Amino acid sequence: MGDLSKNFNVSEFACKCGCGLKEPSPALVSLLQNIRDRTGQPVIIESGWRCTQHNKDVGSKILGKQGIAKGQRGDETASAHTRGEAADIRIKGMTKKDLYEILVYLYKCGQIDELEYAYMIKKSKTNVHVGVDKKKRNNRFGGEQ
Ligand SMILES: [Zn+2]
Numbered sequence: 001m002g003d004l005s006k007n008f009n010v011s012e013f014a015c016k017c018g019c020g021l022k023e024p025s026p027a028l029v030s031l032l033q034n035i036r037d038r039t040g041q042p043v044i045i046e047s048g049w050r051c052t053q054h055n056k057d058v059g060s061k062i063l064g065k066q067g068i069a070k071g072q073r074g075d076e077t078a079s080a081h082t083r084g085e086a087a088d089i090r091i092k093g094m095t096k097k098d099l100y101e102i103l104v105y106l107y108k109c110g111q112i113d114e115l116e117y118a119y120m121i122k123k124s125k126t127n128v129h130v131g132v133d134k135k136k137r138n139n140r141f142g143g144e145q
């Protein structure tokens, strides 16, 4: 039994830099618990909360020396990770494509209504980014980004 929901603990969402930020949005917890319940598989959170500084560090790792432009991934004003409204997740034994396709399927069946958007993380074989923030966007499912 987790302290946030049946299977999730608040510590799993903590920012990796050790700053202490960790309390995720209730919609995110509900989304991940639904994914857990529908797939019957443990959902591993690779990255939950990111404070502004840690998000910048992650962003420059992804984008390299050219830095981060406004609105791009890693830009702290854009990333839902800096508001506890997004997580990078994986499920053991699944590729990111497997997981992504399951998320698309579950969403279309109305089983994960909390999901606002998802994409496969380019630099990873297994991780998918899921977010619950209600920003206006063209595509709920962004493919590989
Ligand atoms: Zn931090």
Ligand SMILES: [Zn+2]
Binding pocket: 047, 081, 086, 087, 088, 129, 130
């Ligand atoms: Zn992410």
